[in-house]
Amino acid sequence: MRVGLVAQRDNDRALALANTLTRRLDAVGASVVVDPTTGEAATDGGDWDGAVPSSVDVDEMAACDLVVSVGGDGTFLYAARGAGSTPIMGVNLGEVGFLNSLAPEEAVETVVAEAEHIQKTGSARTRAMPRLRAGGDGWALPPALNEVVVQGDHRGSGGGGHFRVSVDGATYSEGHADGVLVATPTGSTAYNLSEGGPLVHPDVAGLVVTGMADDDGMPPLVVDADSDVVVELTDAEAGVAVSDGRVREERATPLRVTLSRAGEPVRLAGPPLDFFTALDKLA
Incomplete structure (x- = not known):
C-alpha cells in the first residue's frame, strides 16, 4: 500500500498536516512518498517529526494506490495531473475548495480509513470527475x-x-x-x-x-x-x-x-462535496 502526498508550497499548515498523515499512515502499514517540493520543505523546515519520506516526481504518483492533496484547488489540480487514474483525495486549506472535500479536522482519520479500506478490499471508494x-x-x-x-x-x-x-x-x-x-x-x-x-x-x-x-x-x-x-x-x-x-x-x-x-476521468475518493455550501464561500 503506497500513498502519495502533495502539500501546498510555502504553507506551514499543509506541511504539518502532511507530517501527521505520514506518521498515521506508517502506523497502519502504508508507505508514503511526497513530491519534491514537499520533500525539500520537510527536510529544510526542521519541524518534520520522523524520517522524511522519499520524494518522487508528481507524474510518478500514478503508480500509488492513493494520492492525497493538501492545500487549495491549485494544489489539487497539480496532484491530479500526476495521479492519472489513481484515486485522489483533497484536503481543503483554501477559502473555497470546490475540488477538495475534506476539512482539515477530519482529514487524518478519513485518509487513514480509506487507506485501510484499500488494504482490505484492494480498491478505493471513488466517484468520477470528467476531464x-x-x-x-x-x-x-x-x-x-x-x-x-x-x-x-x-x-x-x-x-x-x-x-x-x-x-x-x-x-x-x-x-x-x-x-x-x-x-x-x-x-x-x-x-x-x-x-x-x-x-x-x-x-x-x-x-x-x-x-x-x-x-x-x-x-x-x-x-x-x-x-x-x-x-x-x-x-x-x-x-x-x-x-x-x-x-x-x-x-x-x-x-x-x-x-x-477525455476518456479517463479523475477518480475522487473521500466524502462527497457539498456543492451548495461551497457556493456560499464565493460571496
Whole structure:
C-alpha cells in the first residue's frame, strides 16, 4: 500500500498536516512518498517529526494506490495531473475548495480509513470527475479537470482574434473575441464563472462554452458531454491553448483546436462535496 502526498508550497499548515498523515499512515502499514517540493520543505523546515519520506516526481504518483492533496484547488489540480487514474483525495486549506472535500479536522482519520479500506478490499471508494482533452494537428494538452482556454497571444486592446466556434460540425458563433473557454461542470465554478459563464452542478453531464470579451456577446452555451467542440482562431499573430491555467501550447495561426471529454476521468475518493455550501464561500 503506497500513498502519495502533495502539500501546498510555502504553507506551514499543509506541511504539518502532511507530517501527521505520514506518521498515521506508517502506523497502519502504508508507505508514503511526497513530491519534491514537499520533500525539500520537510527536510529544510526542521519541524518534520520522523524520517522524511522519499520524494518522487508528481507524474510518478500514478503508480500509488492513493494520492492525497493538501492545500487549495491549485494544489489539487497539480496532484491530479500526476495521479492519472489513481484515486485522489483533497484536503481543503483554501477559502473555497470546490475540488477538495475534506476539512482539515477530519482529514487524518478519513485518509487513514480509506487507506485501510484499500488494504482490505484492494480498491478505493471513488466517484468520477470528467476531464477535457484538447489538441490540434500534431499536438495535445494534458487532460484538464477545470477548463481549456483558447486565445490570441495576448488579451485586451489590440489582442484577441477572430474566433469560430463549432459544436458537432455546426457553427455556433463567429466573431472577434479575446478567447474562448471550454469547461467541465467542475470547472464551471472557476475561470468560467469569472468570464460570465454559468454555474453547472457537478452531477450534470455537459461541457460549458463561454466567450471571453467577445464583441458580439456570444451567450454561454452548455452542450452534451459527448459533443466535439472546435475552436478556430484567425486574424491573430499567434494562438495559445491553456489547460487548467498551467500547461500552455503556443501555435501559429490559423489555429484549430478540437475539444471533447477525455476518456479517463479523475477518480475522487473521500466524502462527497457539498456543492451548495461551497457556493456560499464565493460571496
